[in-house]
Amino acid sequence: MKVAMIGTGYVGLVSGACFSDFGHEVICVDKDEDKIARLNQGEIPIYEPGLEDLVAENVKAGRLSFTTNLTDAVPDADAVFIAVGTPSRRGDGFADLSYVFSAAEEIAASLKDYTLVVTKSTVPVGTGAEVEETIRLARPDFKPGVDFSVASNPEFLREGAAISDFKRPDRIVAGVEDERAQTTLKELYRPLFLNETPIVFTNRATSELIKYAANAFLATKITFINEMADLCEKVGANVQEVAKGIGLDGRIGAKFLHAGPGYGGSCFPKDTLALVRTAQQFDAPTKIVEAVVDINDNRKKAMAGRVKQAVGGSLKGKKIAILGLTFKPHTDDMRDSPSLDIIPMLLADGASICAHDPVGMEEARKHFTDSITYCDSAHDALKGADCAVIITEWDEYRALSSDRLKNLMAKPVLVDLRNIYAPELMAEDGIDYHSIGRPYIAPKA
Ligand SMILES: NC(=O)c1ccc[n+]([C@@H]2O[C@H](COP(=O)([O-])OP(=O)(O)OC[C@H]3O[C@@H](n4cnc5c(N)ncnc54)[C@H](O)[C@@H]3O)[C@@H](O)[C@H]2O)c1
The missing domain is CATH 3.40.50.720 (NAD(P)-binding Rossmann-like Domain)
Incomplete structure (x- = not known):
């Protein structure tokens, strides 16, 4: 054809x-x-x-x-x-x-x-x-x-x-x-x-709605586990184990239950919002999706506060290494990436940013222009940093050696917004490691 x-x-x-x-x-x-x-x-x-x-x-x-x-x-x-x-x-x-x-x-x-x-x-x-x-x-x-x-x-x-x-x-x-x-x-x-x-x-109308319903449902799942992560932090529970425990239930399923910095990308943010607006227009408001949109917007903004806390309460004069800029790995797409919320807030609070992304640098430059330093490698970004923040879980960030972190960074503080390391091992290695929805373990001296 x-x-x-x-x-x-x-x-x-x-x-x-x-x-x-x-x-x-x-x-x-x-x-x-x-x-x-x-x-x-x-x-x-x-x-x-x-x-x-x-x-x-x-x-x-x-x-x-x-x-x-x-x-x-x-x-x-x-x-x-x-x-x-x-x-x-x-x-x-x-x-x-x-x-x-x-x-x-x-x-x-x-x-x-x-x-x-x-x-x-x-x-x-x-x-x-x-x-x-x-x-x-x-x-x-x-x-x-x-x-x-x-x-x-x-x-x-x-x-x-x-x-x-x-x-x-x-x-x-x-x-x-x-x-x-x-x-x-x-x-x-x-x-x-x-x-x-x-x-x-x-029919056509049903097909059009299926797409929005699918994206809104997935965005809701992510937002649900993100809220559970916040609760886990308060009560000393572990969100990864909660996700596993509920995800094994066939009625729930394990996918889209990874707590993180809030969903971004070219689809979920705009599609959830468009669904909310259509539903309001037809006087059939989707209250759940409205809440999801609101919670997710606030969540992305709240992530900078976690970095601030991890460096002791003030970002002024701190050098922050950002690992990952795209909204997820294996794409160069920056649309609505959490990095677009987090980095400007860190800059506004007086931090300087050294960032790396395996494929997203060209797109990132369009957004951040010369407000941040672009590094050729993760190690380059980590040099002299007071804190490293993993925003995107690219494979190459999954096996950073603790010794390299300690040698390269001014202070080995790691804020992992994707939960790709084990808190116990990081603490054992002397890394001041902060993750999402899992108990904090102070680093061994
Ligand atoms: N990106 C995704 O992962 C994804 C997944 C599922 C659905 N979608 C949906 O698919 C659609 C496209 O998304 P995308 O990410 O590919 O967008 P995109 O921005 O990457 O591409 C859209 C392209 O359309 C071109 N264009 C605009 N008007 C045109 C015209 N009149 N004639 C010819 N070209 C024109 C633009 O120049 C651009 O290259 C959107 O509705 C999106 O929500 C996207």
Whole structure:
């Protein structure tokens, strides 16, 4: 089948590359000329494990290409995916759908014969219907359900594991309003059908809501365990053991029960907020999700206080080593990363920051410019530091030697916001170690 992928970001590029790997002929479109120029030179503009090879193989096979010109891709396409960004709208937190509708208008102008238009972007309930209306108004000669269909096919991939998530998903959700849309989607995802991946066909509104409900539920799970961590700290309990103890219950499940600095990333913060706003608009407020949004915002801000406490109450003149800047490992994505809350607060309190991240430095520079020092390695960042803070649990931070910490740092104080070390071992090694929701053990002299 011929596929046009509008938006070549984390979702569009991965989806486009995977669809071409399934054997479809895919043209990825993006307005960002620099991004397309880099892709056309074989350069991948984002960090995503495995993506470079996948893109190269499919470009070589002639199934995958890139353009800034939507009219190169849409007229001949059987299916056009909208995978543009839907960030939070400034001021009110609703999803900003301007990119989606402008893409829909451009698509409408280029339609030639029957085409399935699919929103892969995360969009609020009712957006598919509005996209359909946009196309209908722009093209009175095109009848919905006959000359074109609009379907919803939200994406559940995780950055860092995006290719395997796309190719081996837990499920595919597809919202359709007519038979032809369903047939076309089945054909697009046929390789996964053959693998017996569950495909949930539903109506468009349900499909749109499933995506928000899934993200809100996962964000709630994280927030729940974060609150348990706070309680553990007060009562001398261990949150990792609490998570294990509840997670072994099949009704609860072990995933998304890692206490930490609060969720960030390109999806959970904006999607929880957008769900809250939609629910308020329809007079069916999601009180649980409202609380989750509020608790998580406050939590990220509270993390700087933990660092302050660990260095004795004042950050003035202290050198703080930051290990990890991205919102999670295996991505260069900085969107809503906890580091964006924590670092400015440390700076405002008079600390100087030496930061390291294995792949996120280029993105981080866009946010922190010259307010912090960028280090080539974790060891470089640790040199002379009064405290080290692990914000992102990159593998290379999991085996820092206590001796190196003691030798390199001015004081061996480690604030581990991801619980990747054992408090007993750290104390034994003489590290003043502070973690989340686990009892503090004073270091052996
Ligand atoms: N990133 C994730 O992990 C993830 C996971 C699941 C769902 N989603 C959802 O997928 C959507 C895309 O997210 P993303 O992270 O890939 O965004 P992104 O910001 O990385 O990419 C969006 C791309 O769309 C391009 N674009 C915008 N308007 C365009 C237009 N009219 N024509 C052509 N290109 C246009 C932008 O230049 C940009 O390159 C969002 O709705 C997001 O919520 C993201």
